[in-house]
Amino acid sequence: MSVTERYKEAWESFWEDAPQEPGSVFWDSEPVLTAGLHLALYEPHVTAPDLPLVDLGCGNGTQTRFLAGHCPKVVGVDLSGAALDRAVHADPAKAADYRLLDATDPEQVASLHGELGDANVYVRGVLHQSEPADRQPLMDAVATLVGARGRAFVVELSERAGPVLRALAAQPAGPPPKLAPVFAHGIAPGEVSDVAVLDHVEAAGLTVCSAGDLPLTTTERAADGTRIELPSKWLVVGAAPR
Template sequence: MSGPAHAKGEWETYWKETARLAGQSETDSSSIWEVEAAQASAKDIARFQSFMRPELPLVDLGCGSGIQTRYLAQHFQRAIGVDVSQSAIELAAQSNPHPGLQYRVLDVFDTQAVQAFQAEHGDVNIYMRTLLHLIRPEARARFAASIGMLLGRRGVLYLYELGAAAGEYFHAWIQRNGMPVSLQRVLQMGIQPGTVTREHVLAMFSPERFTIVADGESPSAPIPVRVMSPSPTPVLAPEAWAPPGYFMVLQPREP
């Protein structure tokens, strides 16, 4: 990612700090996206695996610490975790290794890097969980173009996103429980989570170029978060954070 619509620097700062805090038991260093694979990827796989060509690599786009990537690697012959942050990739390789799994830095807004990745790996399947809402609106068309390039003609895209009602959900949750430490860390880095409606997704991946082969609405996997408290040790929130979401499985149309 590059230019004014890009948060590459913010992501590098966020994951560098996350890696620094890792292992400090007195500090809540977890990422807000650090959802156990049994609560996330395991449910996702049932929705998309049958549509994907098993001979193609599966790319976990925006892999972060690699907790989902490691699980996906147990179900696909080739899995590649990619992230725009070098610190995230280093943390993932250290924390979540798996035989046959590799991690790579990839900036999807760098056209030459995307072309080189596609030339190296060919068409790929893509797994993308709660990433679109972090892409700034003015950058979404460029983002979708890169996704299309990576998929090629045979790849399949699975995405899971926050639902339209997620904003109200977050506001009500924080009113009841306080600001989660993990969310506060994100905001302090200048990263602004948002929502992407189904209409936005369909505008990015238009019916002229993509076919929806499966979709539906579902509550997100519960995320264990910690609320702000005056004590040195954060306190577990009294309820799980599970904002509403939806999923889609899309494949390119034949030219």
């Protein structure tokens, strides 16, 4: 199985059209407000910090480069070649490696695991921006990559974010400037229920080590100048004990 051509083209065109300036993409907030907060929640549950870390759905690599400063080896993977081109260009020091990967393709995922061995995995907002048929294969990919020793940090918009996004999209003036391109390219965030995320985790043979709620900070601002934050839920997951 692999992602639909429509979905792949949507992400290619999104990254081809997105402005180059830092913070111009709706979810591309500074690492101190995203991966930095997530690491503080994640690290106490990482039992093998020596493992490589895979940033699954790394996009333009903003968080990947930050993670590379805290992990021995980081590999950013994404479906979009246009996104990876940006990630490589923004990382002249080659702090991380970047790979084109369709994470719904078991053969591609198994090949990466065969190369890296068990890995820790960082997943930020991938399921809720995926098509329904792709969500279980994506979580299965997480299970393959973590293997027996790794742990994954998974953060997804909660179902409470859906009404917030719809309200933003329905504003009389239209969606905020940084959110409008997401909808324009046929990407529909905030579509996964909280229970569904847990069902995908269980079906992948993973167990939840820790979980909680944390607002996901965007780069967009409300009319009063405050950052728009979206409700999200985070999980640390690993292989189910035998």
